[in-house]
Amino acid sequence: MEVAEVLPAFADAFAFEEFNRMQRETLPALLESDENVVASAPTASGKTALAELAICKALDDGGTALFIAPLRALTNEKEDDWDRFEELDYSVYVVTGERELNSRRARHADILVMTPEKLDSATRKHDSRRYDFVTDIDVCVIDEVHLLDADRRGSVLEVTISRLRRLCDPRVVALSATMPNVDDVAAWLDAPEETTFEFGEQYRPVDLNAGVKTYTHGENSFADKYRRLYRALDLAEPHLREDGQALVFVSSRQDTVRAAEAARDEIAGRDIPMGARGDYDFHTESKELENDTLRNSVLDGVAFHHAGLSKNDRDLVEEWFKEGHVELLFSTSTLAWGVNLPARCVVIRDTKLHDPLEGEVDMSPLDVLQMLGRAGRPGYDDVGYGWVVCDTAEADKYRRLLNEGKEIESRLAESLETHLNAEIAMGTITDLEDVMDWLETTFYYERGQSKPEAYDFPNLKGRVRDCLEDLVARGFVETGEAGDLSIEATPRGVLASKYYLRLETAASFAGLCDRTESGRALETGDVLAAVAGATEFESVSARQDERDAVDAVLVGQEAEDLEPGQRKVLAILRSAASGTTPAELQSDAWVIRRNATRLLSALGAFLDRFVGPHAANLSSRAEARAENGVAEDAVGLTAIDGVASGRASKLAKEGLSTPGDVLEAGIDGLADAGLSEGVAERVYEGAQSLPSIEMEWGQFPETIAAGENAVHEVTVRNVGEPARAGITVTVNGREMTSTNSYLRDVDTVPVGVFGADAEELEYTVSVAFPEESLLPVERSRTVDIR
Structure with missing residues (x-):
């Protein structure tokens, strides 16, 4: 059945001309019905086309489509793939945490692409003008819905889909690899039997011969x-000798190289006939690679692929x-979820991987099955061969996985408090009855x-009540008076939800605010230590060589109450602030810094709400320094749009360390500084768009009688752009008055002068300025007592 025959207006949106058997069987459900659809099919059987069919129907009906991709790397890939829709005058917009959101583009997009985490964050803020586009979705396509069973991420996907359905009730099309309990997913999503599809292994384009091989640990x-x-x-060797190809999955980017x-070296030693060093044309093409190691490797027929390579290099590989x-x-697991690159032989070399935040973890069963599913090249191979290499002690576990598959379970129970707090903070849950109504919309309820018994369903109401009582006891939720069953989020609960915090971290941040508000002076070290000690980092591990580097960074500093992994986080933050991260800490530094800057932003919001603008400004400056690696006296430069670590350092070396210096230098002075x-x-x-403060002391006395x-x-006086500001008056270091206002032009501050002892x-x-990384503007006067 030709695409042009079925969808003449969208024929150019597909990368092929004919639908295969699996795709043909779903056409009536996807194009002739508005019912929700669930389709489970083997890897590489053509599920992406089902997503595109659902999107085409929504576009043809004048609607907006949302595609939920399992990984951030795949959102960018979809943006490239779906240029085909752009050529048909439909706009595709990717919303990720890596990019600055353009709300207008998102609002007018025909196809939105998001990860579950970004959609969760956006739906929590759906009533803001910035994120209101998430309530205008006509079809939601969930790619790889079996991620419901993934650690942490599974519960995010689950509650987000439930929330989205309550917000705008879109048509849902859920796609997954083969899963034994597809009917549970269909029941959760209200997909009727006639639009629920379970395609077995006979729909694989190539048969799969999968097994487990052990090694001596x-x-x-x-x-x-x-x-x-x-x-x-x-x-892999037998297949390579027969001109077949092998794909080997390893645990990290560094390991692929x-x-x-x-x-x-091993292939040369075994004399396996591979490589194209005699191919002059390919030799010339290989010079287009930017990575030197990769350029040398491909000529021997060996390459590596990971998300850290440039797009040019990934595309060429x-x-x-x-x-x-x-x-x-050699590749990381990202390739298994994204690009369709089948090989005759697939080997999973590593079943464990190092997560910068979690330490050593087992590769998820879903990842294992997804990788093995890449074995077999349609049109070239009759059989694909897939192998898991593991320690003898784990062999039976993987054999069971290959023989029985993996039932999809809900992970909501593991983080029920966090998600319940988020719903209460949004106002969608206002009493105990609402909690039960909400739970009934989840996969957790369906699976229970x-x-x-496995889900402890007989005790569900008791568990929910315990959960609510704990939220109340920890200050995230408050209830009405006796007899009033109402539930409402506290400011602490709202901030925990808004900033996507684990509740233990939110409680820790609130504790720091309490200690600061009671008179304890807050310093940058307190802010960094609070973030390093966050629950988000509790599983970070530190090897011995890393611990030595950590001790060198933290020498003479108070950090003994932190665990070794959290000390590692603190060392990364402190060294990042000065732009001198030790080599031993660099492998995990990027991920840790990225998470830490998010937490610093959240801590700033807590300090702003519970302590005041000056404390929040301290956190903003710590965040800017950790992100950009600039000195304390030059951190204000990072508040200027377009100035990050490189330009800030360049300007500071030329004596321009504040936005005020930039304005005084003018364009010519900046050019003289090397820009x-x-x-x-x-x-x-950019410097002109920031606030700028001048102070006039008027008739302030120089002396006063006792x-x-x-x-x-x-x-x-603010002679720059208006901004929210905190103004404090201190006498001999002790605070007298403090105000918090939106400083548009002029404000007057009363100062009591008294003849003291x-x-x-x-x-x-x-x-x-609590929301800017600008250094506070301080001016002093001394009064003598006669």
Whole structure:
């Protein structure tokens, strides 16, 4: 059945001309019905086309489609793939945490692409103008819905889909790899029997021969990697000798490179006929690669692929693998979820991986099945071969997985409090009855009906009540008076939800606010230590060489109450702030910094709400320094749009360390400091868009007689852009008054001058902007006591 025959207006949106058997069987459900659809089918059987069919119907009906991709890397991939829709005048917009959201583009997009986490965050803020586009969705396509069973991420997907259905009730089309309990997913999503599809292994384009191979585990984990690598090459070698291709999955980006380098030597030693060094044209093409190691490797028929490579290099590797120039490819698991690059032989070398936040973890069963599903090239192979290489002790576990598959379970119970708090904070739950109504919309409830004992369903109401009582006891939720069953989020609960915090972290941040509000002076070290000690980092581990580097960074600093992994986080933050992260800490630094800056932003909101603008400003500056690696006196430069670590350092070296210095230097002065004319203009304009403070002390006295009192006014003038500010007055370091206002132009601050029992008094007026990384503006006057 030709695409042009079925969808003439969208024929160019598909990468093929004919639908296969699986796709044909779903056409009536997808195109001739408005019912929800659930389709389970083997990897590489063509499920992406089902998503595109559902999107085409929504577009043809004048609606908006949302595609939920399982990984951030795949959202960008879809943006590239779906240029085909752009050529048909339909707009595709990707919403991720990595990009600045353009609400107008999102609002007018025909196809939105998001991850579950970003959709969760957006739906929590659906009543804001910035995120209101999520309530205008006509069809929601869930790619890889079996991720419901993934650690942490599964519950996010579950509650987000339930919330989206309550917000705008879109048509839902859920796609997954083969799963034994597809009917539970269909029942959860209200997909009727006639639009629920379970395609078995007979729909695989190529039969799969999958098995488990063991290796002898040693004492040295580094040596074990090579034992598993040689085992993987043993399994791949027969296929490579027959001009087949092999895809080997390893646990990290770094391991793809190391494994490829070692494999080249081993292949040469085994005299396996591979490579294209005699192919002049390919030799010339390989020069287009940006990665030097990769350029040398591909000529021997070996390559590596991971998300850290440039798009150019990834695209070339994928193209050459499809063309057969690359015969042995080492990759991380991302490739299994994304690009369709089947190989005759697939080997999973690593079943464990290092997560910067979780330490060593087992690869999820879903990932394992997804990777093995890449075995077999349609049109080339009759059989695909897939192998899991693991320790003997784990062999039976993986054999059961391959033989029985994996039932999809709900993970909501593991984080019920967090998600319940979010719903209460949004106002969708206002009493105990609402809680039960909400639970009935979840996969957790559906699965609990199938396995009531496993899900402790007989005690469900009691568990919910315990959960609510705990939220109340910890200050996230408050209830009405006796007899009133109402539930309402506290400011603490709202902030925990808004900033996507684990509740233990939110409670810790609130505790820091309590201690600060009671008079304890807050310092940058307190802010960084609070973030390093967050529950989000509780599973971070530190190897011995990392601990030595940590001790060197933290020497002479108070951090003994933190666990080794949390000390590692603190060391990364402190060294990142100065732009000098030790080499031993760099492998995990990017992920840790990315999460830490989010937490610093959240802590800033807590301090702003419960302590005041000056404390929040301290957190904003700590966040900017951790993100950009600039000195404390130059951190204000990062508040200028377009100024990050490189430009801030360049300007600071030339003596321009504040936005005020930038304005005083002017465009010519910025050009003299080394900026190009165009950049200098943009930086100057950026500095103009910030607040700028001037103070006038008026008739403020220089002396006062002992026992006398007088009130004088200090004028605080904002000659820049309006902004929210906190103004404090201190006398000899002790706070007298504090105000919080939106400073548009002029504000006057009353200052009481009194003849105290001292020789002199130092009065300081300080202005801080809680949402900017600008240094507080402080001016002082000294009054002598006669």
